[in-house]
Amino acid sequence: MERNGIFHSVCPLDCPDQCGLLLHKKDGKIVKVEGDPEHPVTKGHICNKVRNMTERIYDENRLKYPLKRIGPKGEGKFTRISWEEALRTITAHWSELIHSDGPESILPYSFYGNMGRLSAEGIDRRFFHRLGASRLDQTICSSAGSVGYKYTMGGSLGIDPEDTIHSKLIFFWGINAASTNMHQVALAQKARKQNGAKIIVIDVHKNQTGRLADWFIPILPGTDSALALGLMQIMFAENMVDQDFLQTYTVGHEELREHVMQYNPETVSAITGVPVADIYKLARMYGETSPSFIRIGNGPQHHDNGGMFVRTVACLPALTGQWLVKGGGAIKGNSGYLALNTEYLQRPNLLKNKNTRIVNMNLLGEALLSLDPPIKSLYVYGSNPAVVAPSSHKVRKGLAREDLFTVVHDLFLTETAKYADIVLPATSSFENTDIYTSYWHHYTQLQQPVIEPFGEAKSNVEVFRLLAHTMGFGDEAAFKETEAEMIEGTLNNPRNPYLAGINFEGLAESNYLKAKVKPLFPGKLPTPSGKIELYSERMKQDGHPPLPTYIPLLNDGDHPYQFVPGPNHNFLNSTFSNNQKHVDLEKEPRLHMNKKDALAAGIQDGEMVRVWNDRGECTLKVSIGESVLPGVVVSQGLWADENGTKQLVNVLTPDRIADMGGGATFFSGRVSIEKN
Numbered sequence: 104m105e106r107n108g109i110f111h112s113v114c115p116l117d118c119p120d121q122c123g124l125l126l127h128k129k130d131g132k133i134v135k136v137e138g139d140p141e142h143p144v145t146k147g148h149i150c151n152k153v154r155n156m157t158e159r160i161y162d163e164n165r166l167k168y169p170l171k172r173i174g175p176k177g178e179g180k181f182t183r184i185s186w187e188e189a190l191r192t193i194t195a196h197w198s199e200l201i202h203s204d205g206p207e208s209i210l211p212y213s214f215y216g217n218m219g220r221l222s223a224e225g226i227d228r229r230f231f232h233r234l235g236a237s238r239l240d241q242t243i244c245s246s247a248g249s250v251g252y253k254y255t256m257g258g259s260l261g262i263d264p265e266d267t268i269h270s271k272l273i274f275f276w277g278i279n280a281a282s283t284n285m286h287q288v289a290l291a292q293k294a295r296k297q298n299g300a301k302i303i304v305i306d307v308h309k310n311q312t313g314r315l316a317d318w319f320i321p322i323l324p325g326t327d328s329a330l331a332l333g334l335m336q337i338m339f340a341e342n343m344v345d346q347d348f349l350q351t352y353t354v355g356h357e358e359l360r361e362h363v364m365q366y367n368p369e370t371v372s373a374i375t376g377v378p379v380a381d382i383y384k385l386a387r388m389y390g391e392t393s394p395s396f397i398r399i400g401n402g403p404q405h406h407d408n409g410g411m412f413v414r415t416v417a418c419l420p421a422l423t424g425q426w427l428v429k430g431g432g433a434i435k436g437n438s439g440y441l442a443l444n445t446e447y448l449q450r451p452n453l454l455k456n457k458n459t460r461i462v463n464m465n466l467l468g469e470a471l472l473s474l475d476p477p478i479k480s481l482y483v484y485g486s487n488p489a490v491v492a493p494s495s496h497k498v499r500k501g502l503a504r505e506d507l508f509t510v511v512h513d514l515f516l517t518e519t520a521k522y523a524d525i526v527l528p529a530t531s532s533f534e535n536t537d538i539y540t541s542y543w544h545h546y547t548q549l550q551q552p553v554i555e556p557f558g559e560a561k562s563n564v565e566v567f568r569l570l571a572h573t574m575g576f577g578d579e580a581a582f583k584e585t586e587a588e589m590i591e592g593t594l595n596n597p598r599n600p601y602l603a604g605i606n607f608e609g610l611a612e613s614n615y616l617k618a619k620v621k622p623l624f625p626g627k628l629p630t631p632s633g634k635i636e637l638y639s640e641r642m643k644q645d646g647h648p649p650l651p652t653y654i655p656l657l658n659d660g661d662h663p664y665q666f667v668p669g670p671n672h673n674f675l676n677s678t679f680s681n682n683q684k685h686v687d688l689e690k691e692p693r694l695h696m697n698k699k700d701a702l703a704a705g706i707q708d709g710e711m712v713r714v715w716n717d718r719g720e721c722t723l724k725v726s727i728g729e730s731v732l733p734g735v736v737v738s739q740g741l742w743a744d745e746n747g748t749k750q751l752v753n754v755l756t757p758d759r760i761a762d763m764g765g766g767a768t769f770f771s772g773r774v775s776i777e778k779n
C-alpha cells in the first residue's frame with residue numbers, strides 16, 4: 104500500500120448524497136478528506152461532518168483491540184483480550200445456546216453505520232441465515248414511507264435528481280435537506296438561478312432548510328396528508344389537472360376527485376394550521392407550474408400515519424402529469440434503480456427454517472424484556488440502539504439483563520457497547536473493500552483499502568468469516584469468497600437491467616458508473632395495475648383506506664406539546680456524537696419552543712428545562728423564537744448521554760409502530776415541560 108498520495112474514496116455514511124471523496128495520504132495516514140470534483144452529482148462539495156472525518160478515524164478513543172467486560176453492564180469497564188479469546192467466547196456461548204434454547208434465542212441487530220453493501224447486508228446475512236438466528240426487520244428509518252410510496256408508485260422509483268435543475272417549482276416536504284441532502288439543495292439553488300425556480304419548504308421547524316426557502320410553510324406535525332388532499336381538492340375543483348395523463352397512466356382518478364371534496368380549505372386549515380389563503384396559493388402554484396418537483400423527506404413519515412403521508416404526497420405529481428416532464432415528479436428514494444442481486448449477496452437459501460421469527464427493530468426494548476421464548480444473545484454491528492432506538496428506557500433495561508450475552512462490533516465504545524460482554528473493534532470504511540449504491544442519485548462506487556487496519560480492528564466481512572470458521576461452517580463457499588468475488592456476484596442482477604455493464608473492474612477503473620435508467624413514463628410501473636394507483640385495491644386488502652386519507656395521530660397521553668426530536672447538522676444519527684470535534688461544532692442539544700408557549704410557561708431563552716412524559720425525562724436548554732408553531736417543540740441530534748447529562752431524547756419517544764412497514768414513530772410523542 105502506498106504511503107503517500109491522493110486516493111479515490113466514497114462516503115460510507117447513511118446519507119442520500121453518497122459523495123465521491125479524495126483522501127490525501129501522508130506517511131501512511133489520511134491527513135485530509137475532500138470532495139472529488141469529478142463526481143457527476145456531488146462535484147467536489149462535501150459536508151462539514153466528513154471534511155472533519157480524520158478526527159474520527161484517528162480519534163484517541165477509537166477501539167484498537169477486542170475487550171471483555173469486567174464491571175457492571177452499562178458502566179464501561181473492560182479489559183483487553185485477544186481475537187482468539189473473543190471468537191472462542193462468542194462461539195462457545197452460541198453453540199451452547201443453540202443446543203439449549205435453539206438458534207432463535209440469538210438476535211442480530213444492525214443498521215447502516217456503514218452503507219457498504221457487503222458490510223451492512225451481505226456476509227452478515229449469510230452468517231445469521233446459516234446460524235438460524237432470529238431475523239431483524241429493519242424498520243427504523245424509512246420503511247413506513249417506502250411501503251406507502253410503493254402502494255402508489257410500485258417501488259422506490261423517483262426521478263433522476265440530476266434532472267431537477269430543470270424544475271421551476273421545488274418542494275422540500277418534511278426534509279431538512281440543507282443538513283441531510285445538501286446536493287439536492289445545490290441542485291435546487293441552481294434551478295432557482297437558471298430558471299427562476301421557487302423553493303417551497305413545508306416543515307414543522309424553520310431550520311437551515313426553511314431559512315433558504317422562497318416560501319416557508321409551517322405545519323402542525325402529522326397533518327401533512329390533509330394538506331396534500333386539500334391541494335388536490337382545489338386542483339380538481341379549479342381544473343388544474345392533466346386529464347390525459349390521469350386517463351392513461353393512473354387508476355382511480357374519478358374516485359379521488361369525489362373523495363377529496365371533503366378536504367376543503369377550511370377543514371384542511373383547521374387540521375394543519377396552514378391559513379386558507381396559503382392553501383389556495385400553494386395549490387395554484389403547484390397546479391400551474393411545470394416542471395414541479397417534490398423531494399419527500401423522512402420527517403413526516405416518522406409518525407403514526409407516516410406511510411399514508413408518503414402514499415398521499417406521491418399521488419400529487421400525477422394530477423398535473425409531471426412524470427412526463429423532465430425535472431417533474433418526485434423523489435422519496437431511488438434505491439429501486441440500483442437493486443443488487445440479494446439472492447447472491449445474502450443467500451436466503453442458507454436459512455433452513457423459513458418460519459424463523461422476525462423481530463421489529465423498533466421494538467428492541469420490548470423484545471429484550473418480554474419476548475417468549477426469550478432472546479438470550481444479541482449481536483450488534485453498524486448501529487447504536489442504546490441511543491437511536493425509540494423508548495430507550497426499555498432498550499437499556501433490556502440491555503442490562505444479566506442473562507443476556509451481548510456482543511458489539513463498532514469503532515467506538517458506544518453507549519450500546521458499554522452493555523456488551525464482548526466488544527470487537529471495527530475498521531473504518533477506508534480500510535475495507537466494499538460496494539456503495541446511493542438511494543438518491545444513480546451512481547455506484549467502489550471502495551478499496553486506502554489505509555491499513557487501525558490497531559487490531561477488523562471489517563464486518565472479516566469478522567463474519569472468522570465467526571463462520573470458528574462455528575465450523577468453514578466448508579461453505581459463502582464464507583470463503585473474496586470481497587471482489589462477492590461484489591462481482593452482487594452486481595450481476597439479471598432482474599435489474601439498469602445495472603447491466605456495471606462490474607468490479609469497470610468501477611475500479613472509472614470510479615463512478617451510472618445505472619442506465621429510463622424515465623418511468625411512458626411505461627409500466629411495478630404496481631398491480633402497471634399504473635399510478637390513486638385508488639389501491641392492494642391497500643384495501645391490507646386493511647388501509649384504498650384512497651389517500653388523513654388519519655390523525657394516535658393519543659400519546661395528556662401532555663401539552665408535540666415533541667419532534669430530529670437529527671442535527673454535525674452528527675449522523677449518533678455517529679460523531681462521540682467525537683469531540685463534531686460535538687464542539689454542534690455545541691449543545693437545544694429545545695426549540697415558540698415564544699407564546701414560553702411566555703405562558705414563564706420560561707426564558709437559554710434556561711434549562713425538564714422535558715418529560717410517562718416514558719422518561721430529559722434536561723435540555725431552551726431556544727425561544729418563532730421557528731416552531733405553538734404547541735410544538737423540536738430538538739436536534741442524538742447526543743450521547745454521558746455523566747448523567749439527561750440529553751438522551753429517545754427516552755421520550757414512543758415505540759408504537761407506524762401504519763405501514765412496521766415503521767418508527769419518533770415524532771408522534773407528546774411531552775410536558777417545566778423549568779428545571
Ligand SMILES: Nc1nc2c(c(=O)[nH]1)N[C@H]1C(S)=C(S)[C@@H](COP(=O)(O)OP(=O)(O)OC[C@H]3O[C@@H](n4cnc5c(=O)[nH]c(N)nc54)[C@H](O)[C@@H]3O)O[C@H]1N2
Binds near residue numbers: 119322327673
Ligand atoms: N447531518 C445529518 N444528515 C443526515 C442524518 C443526520 O443525522 N445528520 N441522518 C441521515 C438519515 S439516516 C436519514 S433517514 C436522513 C433523514 O433526513 P430527513 O429526510 O431530512 O428527515 P428528518 O431530518 O428526520 O426530518 C426532516 C424534517 O421533517 C420535519 N418534520 C417532522 N415531522 C414533520 C411533519 O409532521 N410534517 C412536516 N412537514 N415536517 C416534519 C423535521 O422538522 C425535519 O426538518 O438524513 C440522513 N442525513
Ligand SMILES: Nc1nc2c(c(=O)[nH]1)N[C@H]1C(S)=C(S)[C@@H](COP(=O)(O)OP(=O)(O)OC[C@H]3O[C@@H](n4cnc5c(=O)[nH]c(N)nc54)[C@H](O)[C@@H]3O)O[C@H]1N2
Binds near residue numbers: 222513752
Ligand atoms: N429521536 C430520533 N431517533 C432516531 C432518528 C431520529 O430522527 N430521531 N432517526 C432514526 C433513523 S432515520 C435511523 S437511520 C437510525 C440510525 O441509527 P444507527 O443505524 O444506529 O446509526 P448511528 O447512530 O450512526 O450508528 C451507527 C454505528 O455504526 C458504527 N459503524 C460504522 N461503520 C461500521 C462498520 O463498518 N462496522 C461496524 N461493525 N460498525 C460500524 C458507528 O461507529 C456507529 O456507532 O436512528 C433512528 N433514531
Ligand code: SF4
Binds near residue numbers: 150
Ligand atoms: S455525509 Fe452526505 S453530504 Fe456528507 S460527505 Fe457523506 S454523503 Fe456527502
Ligand SMILES: [Mo]
Binds near residue numbers: 117244
Ligand atoms: Mo435513517
